[in-house]
Amino acid sequence: MILILAEKPSVGQAIAKVLGATQRGAGYVHGNCYIVSWCFGHLVELAQPKDYDPALEQWDLRTLPIIPQEFKTVIQASTEKQFKIIQSLMHRTDVKEVIAATDAGREGELIFRLVYEQAMCKKPVKRLWISSLESSAIREGMEHLKPASEYDCLYHAARCRQRADWLLGINLSRLYTIMYSHKLPIGRVQTPTLQLIVSRQAEIEQFVPETYFTLCADLGGFNAYSRVSTAAEAEAAVAACKISDAFAAKIEQSERQDSPPHLYNQDTLQMDANRLYGFTAQDTLSYAQALYEAKLATYPRTDSSYLTKDMEPAVVPLASKLLQSGVLPPDISRQCSLELLDVQSVIDDNKVSDHHAIIPTGGITKKVFDSLSAGEQKILYLLILRFLAALYPPRRYSSTKIVFDISGYAFSSTGIEVIDPGYRFIWDALVAEPSMESGSMEDEPDNDNLPSIAEGSTYPVKGIKAIAKKTRPPRPYTDGTLVQAMRTCGKTLADDDLRDAIKDCGMGTVATRAAIIESIIKSGYVRRSGNFLVPTDDGKLLIELVPTTIKAPSLTAQWEKQLAEIEHNALSEDDFMASIISFLRSFIADAKLLSGSQDSSELFAPKKRISLGLCPICGRQVRSYPKSYSCESGKGGCGFTIWKSIAQKSITEAQVKKLLATGRSSLIKGFVSKAGKNFDAYLILKDDHQVGFEFPRGERNEKAGHR
Numbered sequence: 288m289i290l291i292l293a294e295k296p297s298v299g300q301a302i303a304k305v306l307g308a309t310q311r312g313a314g315y316v317h318g319n320c321y322i323v324s325w326c327f328g329h330l331v332e333l334a335q336p337k338d339y340d341p342a343l344e345q346w347d348l349r350t351l352p353i354i355p356q357e358f359k360t361v362i363q364a365s366t367e368k369q370f371k372i373i374q375s376l377m378h379r380t381d382v383k384e385v386i387a388a389t390d391a392g393r394e395g396e397l398i399f400r401l402v403y404e405q406a407m408c409k410k411p412v413k414r415l416w417i418s419s420l421e422s423s424a425i426r427e428g429m430e431h432l433k434p435a436s437e438y439d440c441l442y443h444a445a446r447c448r449q450r451a452d453w454l455l456g457i458n459l460s461r462l463y464t465i466m467y468s469h470k471l472p473i474g475r476v477q478t479p480t481l482q483l484i485v486s487r488q489a490e491i492e493q494f495v496p497e498t499y500f501t502l503c504a505d506l507g508g509f510n511a512y513s514r515v516s517t518a519a520e521a522e523a524a525v526a527a528c529k530i531s532d533a534f535a536a537k538i539e540q541s542e543r544q545d546s547p548p549h550l551y552n553q554d555t556l557q558m559d560a561n562r563l564y565g566f567t568a569q570d571t572l573s574y575a576q577a578l579y580e581a582k583l584a585t586y587p588r589t590d591s592s593y594l595t596k597d598m599e600p601a602v603v604p605l606a607s608k609l610l611q612s613g614v615l616p617p618d619i620s621r622q623c624s625l626e627l628l629d630v631q632s633v634i635d636d637n638k639v640s641d642h643h644a645i646i647p648t649g650g651i652t653k654k655v656f657d658s659l660s661a662g663e664q665k666i667l668y669l670l671i672l673r674f675l676a677a678l679y680p681p682r683r684y685s686s687t688k689i690v691f692d693i694s695g696y697a698f699s700s701t702g703i704e705v706i707d708p709g710y711r712f713i714w715d716a717l718v719a720e721p722s723m724e725s726g727s728m729e730d731e732p733d734n735d736n737l738p739s740i741a742e743g744s745t746y747p748v749k750g751i752k753a754i755a756k757k758t759r760p761p762r763p764y765t766d767g768t769l770v771q772a773m774r775t776c777g778k779t780l781a782d783d784d785l786r787d788a789i790k791d792c793g794m795g796t797v798a799t800r801a802a803i804i805e806s807i808i809k810s811g812y813v814r815r816s817g818n819f820l821v822p823t824d825d826g827k828l829l830i831e832l833v834p835t836t837i838k839a840p841s842l843t844a845q846w847e848k849q850l851a852e853i854e855h856n857a858l859s860e861d862d863f864m865a866s867i868i869s870f871l872r873s874f875i876a877d878a879k880l881l882s883g884s885q886d887s888s889e890l891f892a893p894k895k896r897i898s899l900g901l902c903p904i905c906g907r908q909v910r911s912y913p914k915s916y917s918c919e920s921g922k923g924g925c926g927f928t929i930w931k932s933i934a935q936k937s938i939t940e941a942q943v944k945k946l947l948a949t950g951r952s953s954l955i956k957g958f959v960s961k962a963g964k965n966f967d968a969y970l971i972l973k974d975d976h977q978v979g980f981e982f983p984r985g986e987r988n989e990k991a992g993h994r
Contacts, residue, residue, distance in 0.1 A: 288381045291323045291415070292373060294389040294398055297580040298420065299325035302388055305425040314372035322382065324373050326389065330366045331401035333453050334359035348465050348879060352458045352871045358450055360405055374406040387435060388415040392588060392641045393854075394798055396438055397445035414438055418586040418642045420579060421650065444854040451475070451846065451867045458871055459837065462878055463829075471829055472810045475843060476795045476803050478829075481812050482838040483772050484764055485822045485830040492937060494760035496957060496965060504691075504698055505750040506533055509737055511691050511698035521753035527694040532745040536697075537690040544681040547710035549592035550633055550644035551673050553797035554774050556587070556666070561767030564665050565818050568766040568801035574666040575645065581659075582650055584670055588798040589642035593635040598643065602630045605649050606678060609671050613653035619675075619713055628678040647671050672713055679710035689740055693748060702737025757965045760957070763819035763935070770800050776840040794843050814914070816932055836874065899940055900947030902927045903976050909947060916943045929978055933970070934958040946970050951981065 291306075293299035300316065300323070303309070307319035315324035336343035336353050338361060343350060362370045376382060385408065389395035403412065412435035417428040452475055459473035500521035502513040511533060515521050549555070556575060560566040566574070575587035594602070603625055610620045633644070647670045656664060683706040691698040740746075764772065774793035795803050804820070807813045812826030822830075830838055849866070852858035898908040902918040904925040909918055916938070918927040929946070931938055936958045946952040952970040958980075959965055968980040 288317075288379070289321050289384045289386060290376050290379075290382045291321060291386040291388050292399060292402065293323065293325040294328065294395055295580070296325045296327075298388070299323045301420045301580070301582065302415075302425055305422045306429070314369050315376060322376055322379075324376055325369075326373070326398055326402060327366050327369060329363070329398055329401075330370045330373070331360050331362055331398075331405045333449065334361045336457060346461050346465055348462070351462055351879075352454075352868075352875045353461075354454065354868055354871070358453075360401055362405065370402065370405070373402060374408075377403070377406050377408040377410065382410065385410050385412045386415050386432065387412055387438075390588065391416040391418065391586070392798065393441060393445040393448070393796075396442045397449060400442045400446075411435075418589070419648060420582045421648050440854050440856045443860050444850045447853055447860055447863050448846070448850055450864065454867055454871055458875060462875060463832065466878065466881075467832065469825075471825075471832075472806075473833070473837065474803075474806070475846065476799070477807055477810070478833060478838050479776070479794055479840050479843060480769070480773060480803055481807050481822070481826055482830050483769065483776070484807075484813055484820055485827050487761060487764055488822050488827075491760045491763065491935075494957075496757040496760070498755060498757050501754045501756055502528070502696070502698070503752050503754060504528060504533065504693060504748050506691075506700070506746045507749050509700060509702070511689070511693075511700040513693075513696055513698045515753075518753075518755070521755075524694075524696055525751050525753050528696060528748060529751045531694040532747055533691040533693045533698065535689055535740050535742055535744045535746070536692045538740065538742045539688045541686050542683065542706070543686050544683045544709075546681045547632070547676050547679055548673060548714065550594070550646060550677045551670060552590050552592050552644055553587055554590070554770050554800070555592065556645060556669065557770050557801065558767040559669060560666060561765050561770075561818070563669075564662075566662065566665075566766070567804070568770055569805050570662060571666060572801045574660075574662045577663055578659075578667055578670075583648055583655070583659075583667060585644075585646050585648065586642050587645055588796075589645060590797045591639045591642060592644050593638045594633050594643045594646070595639050596634055596636050599630055599634055602633070602678070603628055605646070606675060608649040609647060609651065609675065612651045612656070612671075614651060614656045614668070614671060619672075622712060623675060623679075627680055629680060630678065633677050645670060646674050676710040676714040679713060680707065682709040682711045683707040687737055689737075691746075700737065759959075759963070759965060762963075763816070763821055765818045765820065766801075766804060769804060769820060773800055773803075794840055819935075821932065899943050903947070903972055909943070911940060916940075927976060929970075933978070934960065938970070942970065946972060946978075954983065 291299070291302060293302060303316040303318075303321070303323035306321045306323070308316050308321040308323050310316060310318045312322075315322055317323070338359055339353075339355055343353060377385060385403070387396070387399040387403075389399040413432040414435050414437065415428050415432060417424050455475050456473060460471065463471040463473055498518075500515050500518065502515065502521065502524055504511045504513075513524070515524055551559075553572065553575070557566075557568045557571045560571040560574075561568065572587065575584060578584035579587055606623075606628060607625060609615070610623055610625075647667060651667070651671070656667065659667065685704045685706060687702050687704075689700045691700065762768075773795055776793050794800075804813075807826070808815065808820075811823060812829060813820050813822055815821075836842060849858055849863050853860060853863060898910060899916055900909050901907070902909050902920070902925060904927045905918060905920055907918055907920050907924070909916055909927065909929075915931055916929040918925050920927075929938065929943055936955060938955075942952045942955060950972045954967060954969055956967045957965060958968055966982075968982050971979050971981045973979045
């Protein structure tokens with residue numbers, strides 16, 4: 288008999304079905320010379336400090352750093368029953384060989400090896416490495432099993448990552464918690480990720496909008512635009528230009544194209560799903576995993592956007608099946624031509640590491656699609672459209688830019704004419720507006736019907752107006768934009784080697800970024816405000832306290848560089864772990880000196896909640912709480928609340944005091960509407976005691992919903 292160990296029950300059962308192992312046992316299935324069992328993710332984990340010494344259950348600065356001579360592993364209580372089943376199967380006398388079928392990657396390798404070692408199994412092991420649970424992929428994988436020894440270096444890298452994260456997390460979390468008398472979890476990736484969110488919030492709060500003016504000249508059927516900085520310049524320009532003609536001083540024409548998007552990897556799928564549907568990174572990963580286990584999509588935890596050469600013959604047949612599945616809109620199925628598909632554009636063996644891009648499978652039908660949850664349907668629909676769009680030709684268009692001289696002012700008018708829509712007829716329905724960067728100004732729109740204009744010709748100015756606008760602050764991170772920032776953070780590193788080390792992986796991995804985001808929320812460092820991620824006071828203070836060494840991406844970069852070297856047998860485990868331990872000893876020694884020189888316990892001490900005024904409903908005191916200024920009557924009371932963030936603007940205590948005292952705050956600048964427009968307004972208490980807006984006279988503002 289051959290024992291196959293998968294990572295999850297659903298994966299194990301899919302493998303068993305293909306191999307003809309259909310007889311059920313307790314925690315496994317068997318038949319046709321195979322036994323297939325499964326883990327529930329991590330069955331075995333690293334022991335806690337108290338498992339080494341009961342005295343370490345108490346957090347004491349004198350016990351740091353905690354560095355085990357030998358790392359111990361323990362079986363999770365919740366999965367002990369399944370572990371004992373696997374251990375028993377591994378030691379059966381009729382089992383001659385074990386196949387590792389956990390997820391094909393660093394963490395999957397770690398999961399299997401820890402179970403194999405904890406069970407003290409000595410039987411030979413082979414590795415099943417697959418990216419799809421389709422029957423054909425499983426059969427092909429079983430025909431190309433490799434000795435487990437070929438993956439030893441992958442396991443060594445995984446083990447080093449796990450142990451180093453344990454050392455840093457255990458020691459620094461205890462260190463900062465003891466120093467500041469407040470629970471402060473620290474993590475190698477978690478803390479630099481928090482730093483990104485805190486820094487972005489600081490940019491928003493410190494942002495000072497700049498006013499500028501767009502001049503719009505109506506030239507009869509199309510518009511031309513210019514910009515000036517001040518109201519006086521705008522007034523002078525309007526006065527001068529409205530009595531003049533527009534002279535076509537320069538015309539630039541070119542034929543351009545924009546390429547289709549790459550196939551999805553986990554990060555880009557999370558970004559689009561958040562942007563289009565508001566899914567969290569964890570939501571998207573969960574839906575994609577469910578599709579994988581249902582054999583409707585390939586393995587989701589991948590950082591590649593390409594397919595391998597051996598998959599080339601299957602690409603066009605898969606596209607044909609998807610077009611005939613009944614899932615796509617009829618116009619796409621009707622217009623999409625298989626002859627136009629560029630298969631080579633998605634094939635690159637050099638850009639595929641553990642797994643190829645996430646793509647749909649050929650088992651999709653309208654009936655199957657309709658049986659999925661709403662979230663699973665949206666993710667699968669994205670995968671189908673992305674697969675077809677990535678194969679289609681680029682969009683080709685003609686671009687024209689005309690520079691007009693109007694009374695000495697330079698105006699420009701742009702327009703495009705589509706020559707061939709290419710992939711855009713598939714993808715256009717899912718394209719969202721790009722986000723505005725810090726301090727940016729709106730691009731002037733293209734003219735849809737720019738007429739044929741000769742250089743040197745003139746056009747009468749039928750009207751001209753000046754529109755006041757403001758530069759916008761950057762937006763808070765969402766799950767999608769944070770994932771993007773995590774994967775590209777290495778670009779800011781000064782060290783070339785470190786920058787190269789994480790240029791393709793960034794902070795965390797495609798498999799862990801969703802969990803990292805959820806972790807910093809669970810730790811109380813970040814909260815969700817709608818689709819945005821906003822740091823809490825604790826999160827901001829933690830980033831103030833920890834040194835750059837811990838909160839900058841350079842530490843992650845250094846580790847990722849060394850872990851990659853271990854994976855490629857260019858660095859030993861002992862050397863890597865020695866460097867981690869040396870770093871910790873030095874860091875903690877310095878921190879202990881600091882802790883003895885200052886009284887830091889008051890930093891996180893509970894602050895007395897002062898009164899900001901009287902509640903307009905019940906007359907009790909309104910006080911400041913973590914997310915709001917609320918009546919002290921609490922949840923069972925009158926319910927009066929003023930949220931601390933309204934329309935993306937932080938509301939200060941001084942503004943609340945005036946609002947409660949007079950019914951209207953001072954003028955607050957920098958609110959942002961749901962449409963992303965900046966506006967200024969007073970906060971007012973309405974007759975129903977809700978908070979509303981009052982807009983300055985003479986100004987047109989777009990009203991925005993708020994909490």
